[in-house]
Amino acid sequence: MFCVPSTELGAIMNITKGGLVLFSANSNSSCMELSKRIAERLGVEMGKVQVYQEPNRETRVQIQESVRGKDVFIIQTVSKDVNTTIMELLIMVYACKTSCAKSIIGVIPYFPYSKQCKMRKRGSIVSKLLASMMCKAGLTHLITMDLHQKEIQGFFNIPVDNLRASPFLLQYIQEEIPDYRNAVIVAKSPASAKRAQSFAERLRLGIAVIHGEAQDAESDMVDGRHSPPTAKYVAAIHPSLEIPMLIPKEKPPITVVGDVGGRIAIIVDDIIDDVDSFLAAAETLKERGAYKIFVMATHGLLSSDAPRLIEESAIDEVVVTNTIPHEIQKLQCPKIKTVDISMILSEAIRRIHNGESMSYLFRNIGVDD
Numbered sequence: 001m002f003c004v005p006s007t008e009l010g011a012i013m014n015i016t017k018g019g020l021v022l023f024s025a026n027s028n029s030s031c032m033e034l035s036k037r038i039a040e041r042l043g044v045e046m047g048k049v050q051v052y053q054e055p056n057r058e059t060r061v062q063i064q065e066s067v068r069g070k071d072v073f074i075i076q077t078v079s080k081d082v083n084t085t086i087m088e089l090l091i092m093v094y095a096c097k098t099s100c101a102k103s104i105i106g107v108i109p110y111f112p113y114s115k116q117c118k119m120r121k122r123g124s125i126v127s128k129l130l131a132s133m134m135c136k137a138g139l140t141h142l143i144t145m146d147l148h149q150k151e152i153q154g155f156f157n158i159p160v161d162n163l164r165a166s167p168f169l170l171q172y173i174q175e176e177i178p179d180y181r182n183a184v185i186v187a188k189s190p191a192s193a194k195r196a197q198s199f200a201e202r203l204r205l206g207i208a209v210i211h212g213e214a215q216d217a218e219s220d221m222v223d224g225r226h227s228p229p230t231a232k233y234v235a236a237i238h239p240s241l242e243i244p245m246l247i248p249k250e251k252p253p254i255t256v257v258g259d260v261g262g263r264i265a266i267i268v269d270d271i272i273d274d275v276d277s278f279l280a281a282a283e284t285l286k287e288r289g290a291y292k293i294f295v296m297a298t299h300g301l302l303s304s305d306a307p308r309l310i311e312e313s314a315i316d317e318v319v320v321t322n323t324i325p326h327e328i329q330k331l332q333c334p335k336i337k338t339v340d341i342s343m344i345l346s347e348a349i350r351r352i353h354n355g356e357s358m359s360y361l362f363r364n365i366g367v368d369d
Contacts, residue, residue: 021047022075023072025076030327034109035077038346041343042349048065049064051092063099067101072103072105073353077325086130086133090133097137097138109144110145111127127152134156140158142158142159142161144161145298146164146323164365165321170199173294179264182263184207187209189211190209195268210254211255212255254284256288265282267294269297270298272297278315282295295315299323302329307332310335311335322342326338344361
């Protein structure tokens with residue numbers, strides 16, 4: 001019988017399992033900070049790759065090391081040019097696929113176009129399109145964080161790990177807000193009440209919900225499936241058939257359900273992009289007696305002149321994670337603070353590469369979290 005020495009067997013098993021390669025798909029150097037943090041925590045070097053734009057604005061990807069038989073993790077953080085970001089990711093995934101990578105795992109902390117996950121008028125569900133493109137390019141697994149709607153996971157036909165940033169935000173509240181016991185968790189609209197309830201229950205705090213005409217909830221937008229038939233088909237409807245009309249919504253005057261007088265108000269949400277609704281909520285809370293106002297969210301897009309508006313507003317502090325780079329916005333507005341989530345992303349990468357269970361990263365997380 002032929003016997004393989006244990007040392008040789010270990011080497012063979014390692015080769016079969018494949019190594020780990022970490023790539024950043026960003027051509028923008030400001031977007032690579034999170035990738036460097038993850039690589040540092042894992043104790044590996046970033047893979048050698050060139051990602052750049054041709055003079056005609058085409059994206060070019062050149063992988064400069066072998067990925068054959070390896071687990072490739074592609075980290076892509078979203079820059080201001082979101083469409084270029086997507087093309088960089090797709091081209092790199094396809095390049096790894098054609099280079100015979102064993103598996104290609106996308107690490108996309110903020111999933112772009114996640115707000116376009118429902119049919120609006122005669123639009124399209126862009127999240128579904130993007131998911132299909134990623135799978136078609138060759139992605140075999142996706143790691144993301146706090147999807148705008150959890151149902152987006154169903155758009156993929158590959159495994160999706162939707163990690164949560166809430167443990168890091170909760171830790172920030174407990175460690176950086178000295179009198180947080182005198183706080184109340186606020187949902188700026190009924191749509192975000194579940195998230196607020198989750199935070200409140202974990203911190204053993206009260207909850208308040210802002211409701212009324214100033215809020216423009218996403219669920220109130222016109223749904224294209226309710227469109228009337230076109231004119232040439234109206235006559236075809238039987239004259240005796242009377243379809244009841246849905247009574248239009250009429251929002252009451254803006255109210256705060258819950259007591260915020262003499263308390264710290266902590267508004268929680270998943271995305272801060274256009275800050276108008278947050279500013280309106282802060283003004284309302286100030287009028288109701290809140291003496292300090294914090295805003296906490298996972299993804300800080302902070303588009304356009306959001307930093308200036310925050311600086312001039314009644315908001316005392318905005319806390320976001322580094323799923324999206326926002327160093328420029330922080331220079332414009334000292335109120336913006338960052339929580340690092342590279343720890344959980346690096347642990348997810350390590351567990352997937354080693355074939356370990358991911359359940360540890362989802363401890364005590366319920367359906368509504």
